Structures are given as structure tokens and as C-alpha cells.
Amino acid sequence: SQPSAPEPVEAPLRKLPWGQLNWLATTDTHGWHGGHLQEPQYSADWGDYISFAHHLRQRADEDGSDLLVVDTGDRVEGNGLYDASNPKGHYTFDVFKHQKIDIITPGNHELYKQNSSNNEFYHTVPNYKDAYIASNLDIYNPKTGKLQPLAQRYRKFTTKNQGIRIMAFGFLFNFQGNANNTVVQRVEDTIKEMWFKEAIQDKDVDLFVVAGHVPVSDSHESDAIFKAIRSANWDTPIAFFGGHTHIRDYHKFDKIAYGLESGRYMETIGFMSISGLGHEKTSSDIAPLKTPEFKRRYIDNNLYSLYRHSGKNETTFPTDLGRNVSASISAARKQLNLDHAYGCAPRDYWLNRAPYPSESSILTWLENEVLTDTAKNYTKHPQLIITNTGAMRFDIFKGPFTIDTTFLVSPFTSGFHRLKNVPYKAAKQLLQLLNNEGKIMLSEMMVMSAVHRDLGKFTPRALYELAPPNPPVSRWTQQTTQDGIELIDTLHREFGQEVLGETAGHGKPDKPLSPGYTTIDDAGKDGDDTIHAPIRFYDVPNCIQAEVSFPSDKKDLETVDIVYNEFIERWILLALRFLGESYGVEDVETTFDGMSFTDVLSEWVHKNWAC
Numbered sequence: 001s002q003p004s005a006p007e008p009v010e011a012p013l014r015k016l017p018w019g020q021l022n023w024l025a026t027t028d029t030h031g032w033h034g035g036h037l038q039e040p041q042y043s044a045d046w047g048d049y050i051s052f053a054h055h056l057r058q059r060a061d062e063d064g065s066d067l068l069v070v071d072t073g074d075r076v077e078g079n080g081l082y083d084a085s086n087p088k089g090h091y092t093f094d095v096f097k098h099q100k101i102d103i104i105t106p107g108n109h110e111l112y113k114q115n116s117s118n119n120e121f122y123h124t125v126p127n128y129k130d131a132y133i134a135s136n137l138d139i140y141n142p143k144t145g146k147l148q149p150l151a152q153r154y155r156k157f158t159t160k161n162q163g164i165r166i167m168a169f170g171f172l173f174n175f176q177g178n179a180n181n182t183v184v185q186r187v188e189d190t191i192k193e194m195w196f197k198e199a200i201q202d203k204d205v206d207l208f209v210v211a212g213h214v215p216v217s218d219s220h221e222s223d224a225i226f227k228a229i230r231s232a233n234w235d236t237p238i239a240f241f242g243g244h245t246h247i248r249d250y251h252k253f254d255k256i257a258y259g260l261e262s263g264r265y266m267e268t269i270g271f272m273s274i275s276g277l278g279h280e281k282t283s284s285d286i287a288p289l290k291t292p293e294f295k296r297r298y299i300d301n302n303l304y305s306l307y308r309h310s311g312k313n314e315t316t317f318p319t320d321l322g323r324n325v326s327a328s329i330s331a332a333r334k335q336l337n338l339d340h341a342y343g344c345a346p347r348d349y350w351l352n353r354a355p356y357p358s359e360s361s362i363l364t365w366l367e368n369e370v371l372t373d374t375a376k377n378y379t380k381h382p383q384l385i386i387t388n389t390g391a392m393r394f395d396i397f398k399g400p401f402t403i404d405t406t407f408l409v410s411p412f413t414s415g416f417h418r419l420k421n422v423p424y425k426a427a428k429q430l431l432q433l434l435n436n437e438g439k440i441m442l443s444e445m446m447v448m449s450a451v452h453r454d455l456g457k458f459t460p461r462a463l464y465e466l467a468p469p470n471p472p473v474s475r476w477t478q479q480t481t482q483d484g485i486e487l488i489d490t491l492h493r494e495f496g497q498e499v500l501g502e503t504a505g506h507g508k509p510d511k512p513l514s515p516g517y518t519t520i521d522d523a524g525k526d527g528d529d530t531i532h533a534p535i536r537f538y539d540v541p542n543c544i545q546a547e548v549s550f551p552s553d554k555k556d557l558e559t560v561d562i563v564y565n566e567f568i569e570r571w572i573l574l575a576l577r578f579l580g581e582s583y584g585v586e587d588v589e590t591t592f593d594g595m596s597f598t599d600v601l602s603e604w605v606h607k608n609w610a611c
């Protein structure tokens with residue numbers, strides 16, 4: 001881990017359910033390859049992950065099983081290690097490439113900007129060669145200008161020790177916000193293509209793998225892929241490795257098809273095992289060995305967990321490669337001056353771990369302080385400042401607010417735009433519309449505008465891109481700590497020696513449980529490796545709004561300026577059009593001196609939060 005990373009905290013652990021074919025899966029790492037430097041339970045870095053995978057591969061070689069590693073995209077945007085360099089990602093690709101990965105796929109964040117998809121073309125695809133799969137993504141070759149698949153459409157391979165024959169795909173959800181140098185083909189169209197139909201007809205396959213930046217639960221894309229494969233193969237097991245929604249999740253498609261999603265930001269290393277795979281040749285056909293068994297575990301990414309799951313300790317755990325990668329992350333962080341503090345946060349502020357509005361909410365702080373103070377510097381006219389909450393990515397902890405923190409909270413480069421003198425009658429309805437909360441729903445308007453084809457790329461799915469979905473609260477336990485203690489008792493009863501790191505007494509923790517993930521998924525409540533006290537997550541709206549320089553009585557207010565995050569321009573213009581105000585991009589001007597959200601944050605913190 002990084003020199004400044006906090007020591008991991010001891011906690012009761014559930015063992016890895018090791019099997020015949022074992023998987024480690026990451027997704028949505030968003031540049032956090034240095035690990036979390038303010039949260040002990042997620043403080044291991046990419047170098048540690050490399051050492052960990054090495055030990056598990058060795059275990060597989062020793063007992064004749066297999067270990068495969070998968071990453072399903074959104075490796076970029078969200079951490080100073082990626083975002084603070086010029087060009088962005090200057091250090092990331094050389095850090096990342098040292099992990100041996102068997103299946104790797106792109107996410108939407110690799111595609112927002114031409115520069116980042118070209119980085120996939122120039123760096124990640126060649127670094128991973130045969131492992132990179134892009135089933136529904138094409139790129140205009142930056143050298144020839146010709147449209148071509150970013151990488152191979154599928155990969156067929158056989159595992160090293162068990163000889164399991166795998167057919168793997170790499171999908172991206174039906175993303176539409178990409179720059180125009182890439183083309184994302186809809187999943188539903190891709191599965192009608194001849195190459196896909198032929199691949200799923202291949203009978204010399206023991207396991208289909210669908211890796212990709214697609215949620216595993218409640219996803220019409222994953223469901224469509226599942227149905228297509230299942231209709232061609234009634235008895236071949238299928239493993240999905242998903243991403244995008246930033247949650248820990250495990251979904252049962254049927255009794256021999258399961259999907260795993262490994263959270264976000266290097267907090268989680270997902271583990272899946274499948275046993276009972278293979279085939280026997282009968283006189284006429286090839287039949288699977290027996291009903292395969294799927295198991296899952298969500299590993300908290302810290303050295304306490306990683307040592308125990310690999311059976312190593314402080315001395316025996318780090319490999320030379322792992323140590324070198326950790327050192328190169330440290331060197332990059334130093335070079336980027338990421339620990340430089342703009343100021344010190346007086347308290348914790350939460351994105352989803354506090355209700356909105358509340359004094360602990362980052363969104364309330366932005367509305368009442370950051371956006372309001374910043375906007376006042378630019379005009380005395382009444383203004384509505386609107387931003388999408390999806391532009392906010394992480395919490396703020398009490399203490400130094402560093403260069404790194406600005407990128408953790410908001411890494412995007414888009415600035416703020418202004419529409420002047422908008423009739424207040426329409427402007428005041430905007431927020432409700434953007435949040436899909438009123439009588440008229442923006443999502444319905446998008447359907448209409450798509451039908452009339454008058455607003456280009458808008459479709460019903462486009463609203464989904466305004467803000468990332470919140471972790472669905474229904475998939476999190478909302479128990480009290482007491483429930484956590486009862487959970488340990490239950491575990492001791494049910495699993496006995498399966499629980500690692502025994503605590504003092506009769507299974508009761510001698511220290512209070514640390515707060516963390518307590519996931520409920522399709523297999524139950526026992527997925528997390530670490531037994532935590534539950535954290536409550538709160539839903540937040542798509543967009544928030546600050547009213548600046550408003551008169552005390554709004555009744556005489558005729559016009560206001562609308563200032564918004566450039567990323568949501570098309571939604572703002574669309575919503576205004578439905579409110580009877582027809583503005584176009586020609587009416588828009590840049591404000592806040594062209595500062596990005598990241599710059600706005602650092603400037604405000606520097607002025608207001610002295611250490």
C-alpha cells in the first residue's frame with residue numbers, strides 16, 4: 001500500500017469459497033489505483049492486488065484449479081493519479097498494465113472524450129492484446145480515420161490447469177454520451193450479428209463468460225444477452241461479470257448462470273468460483289460433468305483481508321512486481337503533488353451517506369456555499385445555478401483537502417454555462433423537470449423528442465446518463481450494529497471455521513464493528529468477506545439548484561440567469577423547450593471564467609477552509 005495509507009483494521013472475515021475455476025474481478029476503479037488513503041478498509045493499492053493475484057494463481061497451480069482475472073471498465077476519471085496529469089492518464093496505463101488480466105473490457109468513462117478512447121487504442125488494447133474484448137464498440141482509427149472494432153469481438157480460450165473451454169464476450173451498455181470518434185452498437189443489435197450467433201452456437205464450450213460494463217441486475221442488456229445464449233445452449237453455464245452501477249451485486253439468471261458486480265473505486269475485489277465445469281464425451285454428444293456450483297465473495301481491498309485470503313503475512317505477501325508498482329504509484333503521486341492541501345475540511349461531508357438536504361451533505365454544502373459564493377462573483381442579477389449530482393463522485397473527510405481531493409469529488413473538465421434573462425415562470429420549473437419529479441416527466445419528453453427526431457441523440461435512455469443511478473437502497477441492509485453482532489453469532493454457528501480472524505469471546509467482536517458494506521444479493525447476506533456495521537445510503541436527486549441573489553419576494557421576479565454545468569446543457573435546453581422557451585447553443589455563454597468544477601472547488605476551499 002501507499003506510504004501514507006492508514007493501517008487496515010482487524011475484522012472477522014469469511015473465507016474465499018475456492019473452487020475449480022476461480023475469478024478475481026474489478027470494475028469502476030476510476031483511477032483509484034493508489035487505494036484509499038483516508039479509509040483503512042480500502043487502503044490496499046494496485047501493487048498489492050498484483051501480489052494478491054500472484055499468490056492465488058500459485059494456489060491454483062498447486063491444487064490444479066484455475067484462477068482468472070477480469071476488469072470491466074471505467075478505469076479512468078475520478079482520482080488525481082489519473083486526472084491530475086497532463087495529459088490525463090500519463091501514469092495510469094503504465095501502473096495498470098502490470099496486472100495480468102485475462103478478460104478486459106471498456107466502460108463509458110473510457111469514451112466520453114476522444115483522448116481517452118484513443119488511449120485505449122494506443123495503450124490498453126496493445127498492453128492486453130488477446131485479453132481485450134470489445135463486442136459492441138468501434139473506433140475511428142486515429143491513424144487511418146477508418147471505423148474498426150476497438151478490439152476483437154470475443155475470445156475463446158482454454159484454462160491452464162483444468163482445460164475448461166471458455167467463450168468470452170465484452171459488452172458495454174447502450175451508452176450514448178460518447179465522443180464522436182467511437183460508435184457503441186446497441187446490445188440488442190449486436191446479438192443479432194452473424195459473428196455472435198456463430199459464437200454462441202459453438203458446442204465445444206464449457207462456460208460462456210459475459211464480461212462488460214453492464215449492470216448484472218435489472219439490465220435489459222444483460223437479460224437480452226442471457227436469453228440469446230440460453231436459447232442456443234440450454235445446459236451450458238454462463239458467468240457474467242458486470243459493472244457501471246458502482247454496487248456490490250450478485251444476480252441469479254438461472255440455476256447455472258450468475259453475474260457478479262464488484263462495486264467501485266478499488267474498494268472491492270470481487271471473487272467468484274465455479275465448480276463442476278467441464279465435459280465428458282459420450283458416443284453422440286458432449287455433456288457437462290454435473291450441475292455446476294457458483295459462489296461469490298466481495299473482498300474489502302485492504303492488506304488485512306488480502307494477507308488472510310492468500311495465507312501470507314507482511315513479509316511473505318509483497319512480490320517484487322507488486323512492490324515496484326506500489327513504488328511507482330508513490331512516485332507518480334509525488335510528481336503530481338497530490339498531497340498538497342488547498343485547505344482543511346472542518347468536518348466530514350457525504351454524498352450518499354447523509355440525507356439531502358442536511359448539514360452533512362456535500363450537495364447542501366455545494367448549494368449553500370460553494371456555488372452560491374462563486375456565482376456572486378460574476379453578476380448581481382438573480383441566478384439559478386444547477387448541476388447534476390452525477391458530477392459529484394465522492395465524500396470529503398475532515399482534514400486536509402488536497403489536489404487529489406478535488407479530483408475525487410469532481411474530476412470532470414466541463415465548465416459552467418449561462419443563459420441570460422430567462423423568464424422566471426419557466427426557469428422555476430426546470431429543477432423539478434430535470435429530476436423527473438413533476439407532473440410532466442423529462443423522460444417522457446425524451447421519448448417524444450426521439451419520436452419527432454428533433455433533438456438528435458435523445459432517447460428514453462438518455463435521462464439515465466444525466467446522473468449515475470444511486471446504489472439501489474433495497475440491495476443494502478439497513479440494520480443496526482446489534483444486527484451485525486447477531487450476524488457474527490449466526491456465522492459462527494453456520495460456518496464454524498469458515499470465519500477467519502476469530503475475535504475474542506464467543507464470536508462477539510471485542511471491538512465495535514467498523515462501518516462498511518453489508519450487501520444483500522440474490523444469494524443472501526453472506527457475500528461480504530468482512531463483517532461490518534451497516535452503513536445507510538440515501539438517494540439523491542439527479543440535479544440540485546442554488547438560488548443566488550434572489551429578492552426576498554419572488555413574486556415580482558421576471559427573469560433570472562440560469563447557470564449550469566456544461567455537461568447537462570442538452571437536458572437544460574430540452575427542458576426549457578418543453579416549458580415554452582426555445583433556446584439554442586447560440587444563446588449560451590461561458591461563465592465562472594471557464595473554470596471546471598474541479599477548479600471551482602479548489603478555489604473555494606483555498607479561500608474558505610484555512611488549515
Ligand SMILES: O=c1ccn([C@@H]2O[C@H](COP(=O)(O)O)[C@@H](O)[C@H]2O)c(=O)[nH]1
Nearest residue numbers: 108244388390391412465466467468567
Ligand atoms: O463529463 C462528465 C462525465 C460524466 N458525468 C457524470 O457521470 C455519470 C456517469 O458516471 P458512471 O461512473 O458511469 O456512473 C454521468 O451520468 C454524469 O452524471 C459528468 O457529470 N460529467
